[in-house]
Every structure is written in C-alpha cells, then in structure tokens.
Amino acid sequence: MNSFSRWFGRYALWIYSVLAFAFLLVPIVYTIVFSFNDSRRSNIVWRGFTLDNWTSVCESQGVCEAFGNSVLVGVAATLIATTLGTMIAIALVRFRFPFRNSTTLLLFLPMATPEVVLGAGLAAEFLTAGVQKGIGTVILAHTMFCISFVVVTVRARVASLDPALEEAGRDLYASPAQVFLRVTFPLLLPGIVAAALLSFALSFDDFIITNFNSGSFVTFPKYVYTAAARGIPAEANVIASAVFIIAIVFVVTSQVSAAARRKRLARQG
Amino acid sequence: MAFGAFASTATAPAEPVVRRRSRVALWLLLPGILYLALFFLAPLLSLVITSFQAPVEFGDIGQYQTAFKWENYTTVIGTYGPHIVRSFVFAATATVAALLFSFPLAYFIGVKLRRFPLLQALALTLVIAPFFISFLLRTLAWKQLLSDESWLVSSLHGLQLLPPGAHVTGTAFSVIFGLTYNFIPFMTLPIYASLERLDLRYVEAGGDLYASPASTFLRVTVPLAAPGIISGALLTFIPAAGDYINASRDFLGSTDTAMIGNVIEANFLVLQNYPAAAALSLILMVAILIPVSVYVVRSGTDDLL
C-alpha cells in the first residue's frame, strides 16, 4: 500500500494530465464519430456507421455554401488584417513615434472587449450609417478583430530580428526595397504565416460578431447555430471534422519537422 | 496580456533596438490605426449614441431617433439586473474552475515535459485542439453528452446520484461547465508560458532554504506564475462574461440561465430594441474595463501586447 501511494504520488501529475487531455478531446471525438452516423433528420442518436455523409457532403441543404462563404470571408479578412497588422508590428518595434502608448492601448482594447460588444457596436454603426449587412460587413468586422492578434504575433518575430541583418543588407549594396524583399520579409515570414493562420482560424470559427453583422449572409458557424434548433445535419460534422483533421495534421507535421531540424542542428552543432 | 502565448513563433527578443523617428512609421501605422478607429472606436461611439435614443413617435418597431434618454439605462438594469449579475457570477465561477483545471496541466507541460521538446509541443497542440473544431459543434456535443438520454446522465440516475426528474442540461451547472470547457485553453496557455520560463533553480533554492515542497510551491512557484494566472483569468473571464452560446436555450442553457449576451442578442436582433441592447453592451463593457484597466495600469502599456 505504501509503495502504491508513493507510486501514485510520483505519477499523480502524469495521470491527471492524461485524464485532462482526454477530457479536452471528448467533444471533438464525439463530433468526429457522429460525422459517420447513419442519421435521418437529426444527428442525435447513433444509428450505425456510414460513409454517406462524407461522400455526399454537399447534398445537405446549404452546408457547403455556408462553408464556402466562411472560407471566402476568412481569406479576405486574413489578407487585409495580416497586411495592416504586419505594418503596425514593424512600426511598433522599429520606430519611435508620438502617441505610442495610445496606439498600444488601441491595439489592445479589441482583444479585451467581449465579442458581443464588438458585434453590437458594429451593428449599431452599420444601422446608423444605413449600410446593408452582408458579406462585406462580415469581412470588415472580422478584419477588425484579427488585426490586434496579427500585431501581437508578428511583433514577437520583429523583436527577435537582429537589426544588424538589415544593416548588413544595406552594407552589401541592397537598396531599401531589396533589403525588405530579400532580408526582412523572408525572416519575418514564419511570423507572418503564423499570424495569417491565427487570423483565418479566428475568422472561420467566429459566430457572435458574425451573427450581429451578417444579415442574411450565412457562414458555417451561423449555419450550425440556425440548424441547432431543429437538429444539425451530419454533414456539418463532416465539415468540422475535416477542418479539424487538416489543421491538426498541419500543426503536428510542422512540429515534428521542427523537432527533426533541431536534432539535426544539435548533431552538427 | 500574454497574448504572445498564442503566437507560436514567440522567441526571445534580440538586443533592444534603437528606435528611430521617421516618417515611415506614420505610413506603416496609418492604415491599421484608421481601420481600428473606423471599425472599433466609431462603433463604440455609435453604441453610446444609440443607448440614449428614444423611439420615433408613431413609428414602426425598430425606429429610433437621437435623444438623451438616460432612463434607458435604469430600465435595462431594472429589467435585466438578474441577467447581469448572473453573467458575472457564471463567468467568475468558470474562471476559477478553469484555473483549477489548468494549473496542474500547465505545470505538467511547462515543467515536467521540458526535457521532451517534441512531446511538449504535441501536448500544447492537444490543449488548443478544441479551437480547431467548431465552437458551436463542440458545445452541441456536450449538450448531447449531458442530455437526459445520454449514457452518462442515465447512469447517474441509475446510481441515484441524480434525483429522478433532475436534468444536467439547461442548468446553471451545465452553462458554467460549457463556459469552463470552451475557455480552458485561454487559461492554460498563459500559465504555461510563465511556467515554461520558470527557472527550476528557484524551486531548488526554496528546498535548499528549508521550505517544504508545499510551501515552496505556494511561496515560489505560484508567485512566479502569477503573471500567467492573471492574464489567463482575464482572457477567460472576458469572453465568458459576454458569451451567449453556452447559456442559450438551444445549447447548454435554458430561459432561466440567460446571460447578458443573450439579452443583448435578443434585444438587438429579435426585438429590435437597439437602445436597450446598446445600453446593456456598454454596461458590460464598463464592467469588463474595470479589471482590465487595473491590469493595464499595473503592467504598463509597453507589456500589453
């Protein structure tokens, strides 16, 4: 008994962590499993395994259209937010300018404001201005909340960039434009890519702000929300599962290859 | 607020850079700042204006005109007082629950897995994995898993741990449970970020100076992780207080669990009572800004991002 309690004491944290990870995965596994459910109208009770939902995912009314809309919005918002945010991040690290503290605060506040306030505020503005809600207003809204996250991500990368590298570029006969294209940009690229992926993920999964500003335009989360009252079709699970699997495979692959690179460097080190 | 914890490329900054003054800075900043002024600050302003509006006389539903009807605030507080209080109680409870859940996990990843970089990276991926699946679908999954027909609830009934006729979904418990689950990564990552940097020599020094493991933990480890805990608490509390998915009737809640987000949505999108929705939004915003500004003043603006 004593030896058991000692064993437990040593491994308690491991046991807890494994259970915690399992807990975090429960609804994910549930969602993926039910993408294979041979469901009729609602996807609540398990009726048997089928691949039909995966093979004919677009047959369910509106799922694929909503998914396509989400991708479109995500790509547009990511492009704008990544461009604007990267420019701000460079300015924050590299330059002195007046109103620096106010600028930082302005970038911080959107992240510290509840989404429902951001959504209602934009909706109130569009209402006052008489702007018709639709894909345009959704992209505008998504870009807004993505910018700050891009700034945070890219800023870390700019801060870790040795300014001597850019000076070396200038010293070696590269014009300012060439220095940016051949030195600065390639070195910031990992940070910019990370920021873009984060933006896309935030935009793709956003429901609250979208709900206030989309009018009759339907994104994937909005489709799920509307369908929740009458039962979600299994095809929605298929799309969510597919997105999840692609994202996980991407992240894990990049981590494993990073680890391999570290190992190789260490060996040659 | 340790948002850097979410940036996978966050590395130790190089030598402090000599910042120059240049007009280039203006051109870099201007577009983004203008964008935020137009779509973040201006909306807040229109919320303020809307919150004082009065209905147009003999107008249709949803028609309002500019006024200074401050009674809108007293009206919504009178009508939705319980929802406002409930929001903060639920969010605070979920924050504490997420902290209790996250700290050991963050400690495990940040300290115990330190010697295994790949395993550490994969464990972090597991923590953020819920973010990769639709927020609404994972909440709905819990709804099914906690529904009356589910295996879990029926066995609780069978074991008489749950009185007959009692439900899990639609209760305060299930809403708080959903809020906790959905925002756990926001708590775990910042704590992980501060524990990952924790120099274990401090812990050894604690032991060396006659502190028991428990008191070393309380007096050395926890204080050193405090920045992460504070960031995590804010990052969990803010979205939880404004959330209306978990508390919604179609998800984990019922009409008895409606939070401030639910009434803002209902007033804005269903009842078209824009002034009430705007007033409620500003009440929520101000209530959130109180802890946030304490944080900003304490940490200084340079460390915000």
Place this chain on the structure above:
Amino acid sequence: MAGSFAESGADLELVGITKRFPGFTAIEDLNLTIPAGSFFALLGPSGCGKTTTLRLVAGLEEATAGRILIGGKDVTTTKSFQRPVNTVFQSYALFPHMSVLENVAFGLKRRRIADATAKAHEALRLVELDHLAQRKPQQLSGGQQQRVALARAVVNRPALLLLDEPLGALDLKLRRQMQIELKTIQQDVGLTFLHVTHDQEEAMTMADTVAVMNKGQIEQMGAPEELYELPRTAFVANFLGQSNLFTGPVVTSTSTSIVVDVAGRRIEIPTERAQRHAGDVTVGVRPEKLMLHTSAPEEQPDINVVGPGRVTDVSFSGVSTQYQVAVPGLGSMVVFAQNMVFGPVVSLGAEVWLTWNTDHGFGLADDPADAPRFAADTDTHSLALQKREKLEAELEEA
C-alpha cells in the same frame, strides 16, 4: 562606386565629424585621415564613440556635422548601399535564411557583377571554407561564421573594409589565430582596413596605426610601439597597458632633460619625451621598465631611483610576476619582473628600491585627474561588484 571593384584601398578622410544622439554627443569635431592600404585600428573603451565612427563611415548613421571622404570623394550624403565600403559586423549578421555561398554572393548579385557564384567560391577558398559553401550559417562554429562574414565583405573588393569588434565573440585561442589570419588577408588583398576594438592587445598586434579614442575624440594616434613607449595623455598611458604616473613641479629644465620634483625625489626624463617643460608636469614609466633592488642602489647618472618602499602584493602570472610597491610620497607603484629565476625575487613585506633608466620615462600633456584610471576596474573588489550587479540584473529579468 558600386558597379566596379576597387583596384586597391582608398584613403578615408573624416573632416570635423560631429554626431549627436538625443541626449548625448557621441563624437565631437573628429578629424582623421587613414592612408590607403593601411590596417588602421580605432581603440577605446565602450562608449568612446569608436563604433559610431565606424557606422558613420559605413553610412549606417548620419553625421550631425562634418564631411566623410573616401578616395577623395565626398560620400557624406551617400546612402550605405551606394558606398564602396563593406563591414564585418560584430555579431557577423550572416543571413540565416541563406546558405554560406548565397551570403557571400549577396553583395555581388546586388551589384550585378558577372560570375558572382565563381567569385564567391574564390572568396570562400581564401578563408578556407569552400567545402562548407552549402551549409546554413547556424551550422557553423563561431570561428567559421567569422570567416564567412569576412569573405562576404572582402569578396566585394571594397575601397575600405570596416571591422566592428569582429573577434569579440571568439575565445582567446581562436582570437589569436584569427588575428594573424586577418592580418595576412589584409596584406594579400591590399585593401584599407578600419578595425574597431576595445582590446588593446588586438589593436597593437594587428594594426599599422592605432588611434586611441576617448569621449568622442582621438587622444593619440601612431604606430603601436610609439603609442606604448611614448603615451601623450594619462588616458593613453593607462588604457594602453599600465603606467606608474607621478605629478610634480619642474625644477630643472635643460635642452636634454627635465627634472621633476615628486615628494622630494628628483625624477629625470629626456626633454624630447616630455610634452610640457614647465610648471606641474605628470611623468610616468611602464611597470616592466622598473628594476627591483633589495638594498639601496648607488646614485648614477641616467638612472632614477625611488625608495625605500614596501612590497604590498605579489601576484604570479606565468611569464612575469607583478609586484605592488608602496613608496611613501609616491603612492602604490606597479612592477613587472620577468620570471628569470624560480619563484619571486622578493617576497611580501620586503623593503625594496626601484630604479629605471631615465630614457624610459615620459612626460604627459595632461594630469591623471583628467581621466579615470581604467586599470582600476580590474581589481578584485570592483570585479566582485560588477559580478554582483550582473547577477542582480539577471534576477530582476527573471
């Protein structure tokens, strides 16, 4: 100018250069001429303005006032990438996303010079690293990275090559080896090298001409031997090696020698080795020029004698032994004695006299009070203090 290789090194001329940063002045009215083909070292403590000078020449900073001429051509307003100047950076600044070869070819490609790759290989052969051309810089050792940085600069055949503490990150043994290599390469390619360093030994070993810089100005310039044997200011006397300095009024002054009275002792130096010949004058002598005597030596012409004093510290450092001798009225004096026999010549507490040839003395243009003694920074007390401050700073960061 960009577009062609410099046939050989060019002169560098700085005229009345001043550089002010917000809050402080880094360089004040600096005038300096570096002849073509020379290996010139700018030596000084950190914060003396030497790196700023180098960055001004490279075009990485803009001068507040003054002109910079390279090969007689005014480049003051020219941008960095348009100057025929290349730099070996302190941190090497090798591009981490490019291979070694791409790094070396970078400047050639920007100038659209034909056969960039072949020329890059040639430069890598010069530094004996051609076999690692395809590696990434992170995969090289510090010494190898340093050589790549050198090749990347030299390959462009700049009229002027700037070296910013290029050996600072290397360990002692590698540093010595690289010093010799750098010197050889400079002689091979015949370019003008401007080398910035705080390491006096490095400056003296490598450079033809050394300029000692302090507080934004050049204190003294000349061949290494000249600077060492005949320092003109207290700063140079103490920064370049160690010195024993005494101040007193001139009591006799002839065409061949002057005699200074220091606390009742007469110290003689040759007139041509003194900057000032009347009033209060500071004179000095290098520690290795001093001889220790255990009994009072006879008075002789051309020999200065001080003593008796007491040995307060003996520290053995291999080739020589350093003695601290407290001489009443003169303060503490430092003596280096070659270890010609086993063990110290005299022991702690012994009564000793010190002598030196009058030809070895020198007279300064200023007083020691004008400049802080940099040598004092290396005593154990201040070392301990520095270490403690560093630890505290680290703790605060964590």
